[in-house]
Amino acid sequence: MSLFFSNCIYVAARLARRCLPTTVPSGLRRLLPFLDGNFGASNGAGVVGLYSHHLGGRRPGWPGGLTVLEVGVGATNGSCYELAALGARRVLALEPYVALAVERDAAQLRATVRAGVGAEQLAERVGRIGEAASLETGSVDCVLSNSVLEHVAEPERLARELARVLAPGGFMLHVVDYRDHFFRYPYHFLQWSRATWNRWLNPGDLPRWRLGDHRAAFERAGLRVEILVAQPIPDAFARIRQSVHAEFRHRSEEDLATAYGVLLVTWPEEPLK
Numbered sequence: 001m002s003l004f005f006s007n008c009i010y011v012a013a014r015l016a017r018r019c020l021p022t023t024v025p026s027g028l029r030r031l032l033p034f035l036d037g038n039f040g041a042s043n044g045a046g047v048v049g050l051y052s053h054h055l056g057g058r059r060p061g062w063p064g065g066l067t068v069l070e071v072g073v074g075a076t077n078g079s080c081y082e083l084a085a086l087g088a089r090r091v092l093a094l095e096p097y098v099a100l101a102v103e104r105d106a107a108q109l110r111a112t113v114r115a116g117v118g119a120e121q122l123a124e125r126v127g128r129i130g131e132a133a134s135l136e137t138g139s140v141d142c143v144l145s146n147s148v149l150e151h152v153a154e155p156e157r158l159a160r161e162l163a164r165v166l167a168p169g170g171f172m173l174h175v176v177d178y179r180d181h182f183f184r185y186p187y188h189f190l191q192w193s194r195a196t197w198n199r200w201l202n203p204g205d206l207p208r209w210r211l212g213d214h215r216a217a218f219e220r221a222g223l224r225v226e227i228l229v230a231q232p233i234p235d236a237f238a239r240i241r242q243s244v245h246a247e248f249r250h251r252s253e254e255d256l257a258t259a260y261g262v263l264l265v266t267w268p269e270e271p272l273k
């Protein structure tokens with residue numbers, strides 16, 4: 001398919017998407033698979049599996065005994081129940097925008113119950129909060145997020161706030177989906193100026209950050225960033241490389257083409273807690 005033709009489909013779909021609310025109702029999501037990015041609301045254990053996978057052997061025993069903050073958990077606390085079941089001391093589910101889906105959350109809690117750890121015990125260890133400002137300075141050992149940073153309107157502000165609550169020796173793991181969330185065309189959104197994107201095409205929660213923006217935000221907050229994964233989709237990127245908008249052209253190829261990124265963030269010169 002020519003780029004012109006795919007752009008026609010893309011622009012039509014993006015204009016239609018602007019007519020929908022930012023959080024697409026679940027029934028509609030099934031009809032729009034190319035637009036759906038939520039995973040944790042129905043599979044908290046899957047999200048925690050991702051964190052464990054990327055952390056690898058870097059923190060043996062994780063998350064046992066830690067106070068964990070998960071940023072942008074979505075409609076349920078499912079991943080936080082899973083962290084509690086794995087031995088986290090306390091798990092804070094930070095979600096400023098999406099209300100708790102009570103029935104789905106209860107189903108996630110039931111699915112997490114293990115022999116020897118009941119639903120009540122798990123629920124007691126998990127707390128849902130609307131903002132990190134309520135947390136004490138240096139009170140969190142581990143900060144996690146999955147598919148969240150790409151939606152954050154002010155990453156520098158969030159990075160400063162997370163740095164404030166992160167304890168000495170603590171660490172963060174952020175899994176970021178840098179694709180255009182009309183997933184069929186993972187880089188098409190790089191073809192438009194910021195003005196055009198925001199006026200006509202942005203679904204409302206996709207600021208088009210690249211890996212380097214997040215790295216810079218944490219570094220400016222005084223933290224050290226290690227990029228664990230910066231995975232491109234080479235064929236898809238090759239299709240739009242020549243049409244990347246001038247506003248993005250100063251970026252490195254890694255920055256532009258990273259579709260899936262994982263950032264490990266620590267305090268400088270400190271071993272992992």
Ligand SMILES: C[S@@+](CC[C@H](N)C(=O)[O-])C[C@H]1O[C@@H](n2cnc3c(N)ncnc32)[C@H](O)[C@@H]1O
Nearest residue numbers: 038039040041072073074097146147148151152
């Ligand atoms: C694509 S959903 C991911 C939800 C969940 N982490 C998962 O893996 O399914 C993005 C989430 O990020 C949240 N979010 C957006 N901006 C945020 C911010 N500044 N601070 C915390 N959460 C934010 C949204 O409310 C939404 O729940």
